[in-house]
Amino acid sequence: MQTESGLSHCPQCDHELPADPRYVTWCDQCDWNVDPEHHQVAAWQQRQQQALYRDWERGAVTRPGSWAARAAAYSVAVPVLLVPFACLFGGVALLLFYRPLWFSGLLAVIALVIGAAFRPRPQQLPPDAQPVSPADAPHLYAVLDDIGRITRTKLTGVYLHTGPTIGYARITWRFRPVLAIGTSYWAALAPQEQVAVIAHELSLARSSRLALTIEAARHVLTGLIASFQPGPLDEARHDEAQRVLPSHAGGVISAQDDAIVNYYLTKLANLVFGPAARLYLAVFQRITLRPTQYAVYAADRQAAQLAGTEATVHALEKALLADTGFRALERALRYNRDEDPTTAARRAVTEVPARELDRRIRLTRRCGTPDVPPTYLRLQLLQQSSTQPQVMLTADLDKELRPATQAALSALRQEL
Ligand SMILES: [Zn+2]
Known part of the structure; x- marks a missing residue:
């Protein structure tokens, strides 16, 4: 009231x-x-998240994951990645060897569409991403080299975009390892916090092969589940089948028969594959949660060792506000020609009151992605010890990145 x-x-x-x-x-x-949008997170997921957190808290684990946990994760992820290939081969085989052609053609189309929709793709950078060369940013590359030596990570490039994330990515079919810096998050970070984020991302890179495999497999699984879910399209097919039913006489295979066969095939696929895919996803989530969440905790600890606990905590808190920064940047680009968009992003993040930040941290109990432990637990673990920084940043990295930032901003302005 x-x-x-x-x-x-x-x-x-x-x-x-x-x-x-x-x-x-x-x-x-x-x-x-705390959560006006009423997010839902599965009870088993919350329980497992807390169990994994306690493993770290009491020092039972110190590394991203055991050999067995990683092998188990691969063994559930890799078969999923083979599904699109199986569909492509199956589709072609049906067309070549199965008759009558109208029936095999129908099945082949379904198989080929699934195969094409879920084919593997390399990671994509945002469309406004701009390359930053070592000549453009010698100090940034020096910091990346320093941290890369400690985390045993080698980058082949840096890209700057306007988005709210900073992350290690493997781009093109040669899987080139690069760092993609989103300026609306970067601008809000103090220099030492920038070190913390770089250290975190380069440390995570060591387990990137498993993380990418799991991410790609989850994309295929959730996509398959979505396509097996009865939707408005199925209703339309049903209506179509009903509508054409009275004219179904005469014994000749016609377009009407196709509609009916199509309807029942989809229904059959929904009934058979839907529950199987959902069951597989449930097992998949339970098995892959451990190595991916452990890797994030290990990366947090490495970041705190390199950049100091305080900077790591603040960088993590600001990550929760990065979307707010991005919206402010977009608003400044659209409506306020006088204000520098990156200044707007920085202000929007640093002006958020402590009370709202507290709410956003509590909100992470209720929503989030399965691969990353909730921020409230990550902060809790970081705050249990206080580490002094090993790598101190003295240069102003923002100045070096200014030309790339301006280029990324004008690319976004054209998009808007
Ligand atoms: Zn109350």
Whole structure:
């Protein structure tokens, strides 16, 4: 309930709440309205996340994952990646060897479409990404070399884009290892926090092969599940089949027969493959959660050792606000020609009040991706020890990146 003083009371526990119209009103005592969008996270996933966290907390694990955990993850991911190839070969074989052709053609089309839709693809950089050469940014490359020596990671290039993420990526079919820096997150980071993010990403790179395999397999699995889910298209097919049913007489194979066969084939596929794919995904998630989450905890620890605990914690907190930074950058590009878009992004992130940041951290209990442990647990683990930085940044990296930043901004401006 709102009062004139800008305060309101929690409807759940009657605690007094400060109300700021720019942010969500929520209660820090009972978590009322922490999550206005009501995200759902599976109970098993929460339980497993906490179990994995406790492994790290009590020092039972120190590395990204055992040989057995990684082998198990590969053994569930690789077969999924073979599905598109099996579909392509199956489709061709059906066309060549199975008759009648109208029936094998129909099945082959389904197989070929699935195969083509889920074919493997290399990672893509955002369309506004600009290359940054060692001549453009000698200090940045020197920091990357320093950290790369410690984390045993070698990069072949750096790209700068306007997005809200900073990440290690393997691009093109030669899987070139590069660092892709999103300026709307980067701009909000203090120099030492930039070191923390670089250290984290280069440390994660060591387990990137497994992470990429798992990500690609999950893409195929969730895509298959979505296509086996009964949807509006199936209803349309059903209606089509019903509509043409009365004219189905005379014994000649016609377009109407196709519609009916199509409908029942899809229904059969939904019934047979849908539950199987969902069951497989459930098993897949449980097996792949451990090595991917361990790798993130290990990378957090490495980042804290190199950049210091304080900078690592702040960089992680700002990652939760990076979307806010990106929206501010986009707004400045669209409507405010006087304000530098990266300054707008930095301000939007650094001006977020501590109370809103606290809400965003609590929100990570309820939403997130399976590969990454929730931020509240990562922060909890980092804050248990205080490490002094090994790598100190003295140069202004932003200055070196300015030409690439301007080029990326004008590319985004043209897109908008
Ligand atoms: Zn309350």
